[in-house]
Amino acid sequence: MCAVDTKAEIVVALAGNPNSGKTTVFNEMTGARQHVGNWPGVTVERKEGVVKKFGRTFRIVDLPGTYSLSAYSQEEVIARDFLLENHVDVIVNVVDASNLERNLYLTTQLLELGISTVISLNMIDMAERRGKWINLEKLAQLTGVAVVPTVGHRGEGIDAILQKVIELADCGLCESPRSARHNPEIEIEVSNLHQRLQIKQDCAVPVRWMLIKALEGDAEARRRLAVYAVDGEDALQEVDNTRRHLEQHFGDELEAVIAGGRYGFIGGLLREVVTHTGSVDRMTMTDKIDSILLHRVLGLPIFLALMWFTFMLTFDVGGMFANWLDAGVTSLSSWIAGALPPGPISSLLTHGVIAGVGGVVVFMPNIVVMFIIISFLEGSGYMARAAFLMDRTMHVLGLHGKSFIPMLMGFGCNVPAVMAARTLETPEDRLLTILITPLMSCTARLPIYILFTGVFFSRNGAMIIFSIYALGVLLAVVSGKLFRKVLFPKSVSPFVMELPPYRLPTLKGTIIHVWERTSLFLSKAGTVVLAASVIIWALGSLPWGVQFGGPQSLIGHLGRAAEPLVRPLGLDWRAAVALFFGLGAKEIVVSTLGVLLGSGHSGGSVGLQKSVAAAFTPLSAFTFMVLSLIYIPCIATIATIKRETNSWKWTAFAVGYSLTLAYAVAFMVYRFGLLAGFK
């Protein structure tokens, strides 16, 4: 590990608290040269960038933002495993200078890993403006690691960090970090253990770290100890005895004693390092803003107004661009249809490929606009306030306050809504939100409701449509509670959440964020949608020569084969086929019905409304609306769920659950409807 020669590539891990400005530092270091992927097997995103500077190559890995390195959340486990296993050359620990006390808690844990570390003392300007003077030399001396002041959003100090990184990488462990001292009793026991236990030479993790963590009862550290100790069983036994002894001594769980000790160490350090000029308790700008935005009376109305604004901006302004794109796609499609001789090729291109591409790009404006807003809400610190305001309500659903925004966006379009679930911190909360968001009735489903209410319920149409929306929300509440109980019975999802100081988001950060999300949607979700569109086209058009989606087409045959399934719901094969095409986009359900029902009448002059009136009863129409609300989200949503959960299993679950739920609810609606005397 202690290489003297210069390394070809320096691996730098960026670690720090959420809201420490870590992402800004990462953006400044890597610029647009970022690669976004997932950590293996989990939904947590992994960002990495390769940078060439000062004649060297840096591979910079942005670890998930964590407050600690214990193993309670997935993010913490990932960050820790990466640091322990991946031969990181240097850790850059981004520390918010204006919030030193809590930020240094993570630092005390990083120091124990024995990896060369640089502290990037970020937002130092902010701290100084608040009358906090930090003695850098003293801080470096007490932690045993280099300290570089940075101002992330202005790019100040970034080069200095990289230079320090080179220095540390080239000399290996010449400057070993000084880890925080724990209570003397604990230190004595740790060094006793160190002497008594025989640890194998090939131990890949710092022994001190492993022993302390094993004492705390950390499963991963115990597993390693069992492997690296000459007599694993015996070592664990020894550790358990010591732990029992120490807990008796302190009369508390060792984890708690150690956590308290770390803060004690930090308190002492801060007394030497920080000088305050001016009052500490002065009202900050953040306090003033919060006294309005979180006001007991004004807080919620302001929040709801902001959400309304977000919704309108996303779907009205975004929708405007979407319409232009849509028009462009349509004219391209008709141009090709005109230019090519009619036949399979032309049909594949227009109904398959272009329709598919159109189905993807049409979401782009919504996504771009929404992520500009979300990026602003997150970067400014308001997102945490939104969660604070809404948590009481969302908690009823077994969800987190931050789930509100994805669910609200769901009423516009499920695709950006599912993507908005990114803002949730724990994987469980994120997954739950993703699973129930499709129950929010998106605007694409509205044409279906309008058609049927227009025909059957013209007198109380608004009520009927409202009841469908309300049913969606009700099912979301029930499903949310059910999922929380059944899928994650053991998970506790503490709300304990920081309300960070308000900051002005940087333009660069926003652009990178929006670009990341949009390009990921296009490349990952887009390909799935495109493939699915071609499959749907094939099912509708083959064997060649039949009416598109007609009774003789593959899908027509399938639909008739599936008719026994939908018969108990009072529907026939044409409804099944229409729903199937609705997979491509829900608004297609209406046009498909038009084609299929229209074909049943001679002359073709019969309006869609009349043929619908003939093919459905009021009850079966309502049942059909319920089905349209709940059954499988459209392909774009499914593809987005796949991309966001990074799991086919969960995607299949989402599809399976919605299908089952749709069928069950529709069945009940129809059967109870019949019993109640409706037709």
Add this chain to the structure above:
Amino acid sequence: MAEVGSRLSRSLEDYLEAIYNLKLRSQVARVKDIAHVMDVKMPSVTEAIRSLAAKGLVKHEPYENVELTDEGLDQARDIAHRHSAVKSFLTSVLDLSEEESESEACGIEHAIRPDTLDRLLKYADFVRACGQNKALRLDHFLHYIRHGQYPDGCGSHPHDDANHSHKTAPAAVAIESTRLSDVTPGTKGRIAFVSGHGPIRKRLMEMGLTPDARFEVVRVAPLGDPIEIKLRGYHLSLRKSEAKYVEVQL
């Protein structure tokens, strides 16, 4: 809260109070400390702990120290409150000495009913507000009890007095605590200890809610939950269901 039927014996109440006071003072209540404070032998303590555990008020596993359950904490807080209220009445109204009041309070606290205690506190208020300027009259006191208002010429109204509780219970009440979830906005204090086990406790402590940390409750969300507190130079929000694990002193 305790129903009359399920009321603890005097001795068990003493044990509960001792455990509580030890927890507040040093976050730890070990059997040997309890024995020391109560001036009894360890086996007696173990015996008492067993009865308290049977009533679901304490947990005594797997460590040697004793943990209060939620219910136990509620009852202990209640006893401690009775103790300090009685003691303050004895010192401020009856003018008994510190030591006399302390030992008397130890006896009376077990017998007194909540209503009586309330009257005692009110009487102390009344005496303090009216005793200086006027001859004390019983009908004035009764008026105060019924209408919550002092007769003219008395001191400030109790409800206008922000430090009301501190005055009725003066310095004698060094040790009393409350749950963070019950603290009203604008109040400052220090963390006494975090109860419970597992991830939530660990998370709370990692976020800086460790014993002796100073905090201020900033606000409660408009819908009544969660709450926002300020500690260690930053703002933290947590649900009341989480804050109830945090025992604080004001």
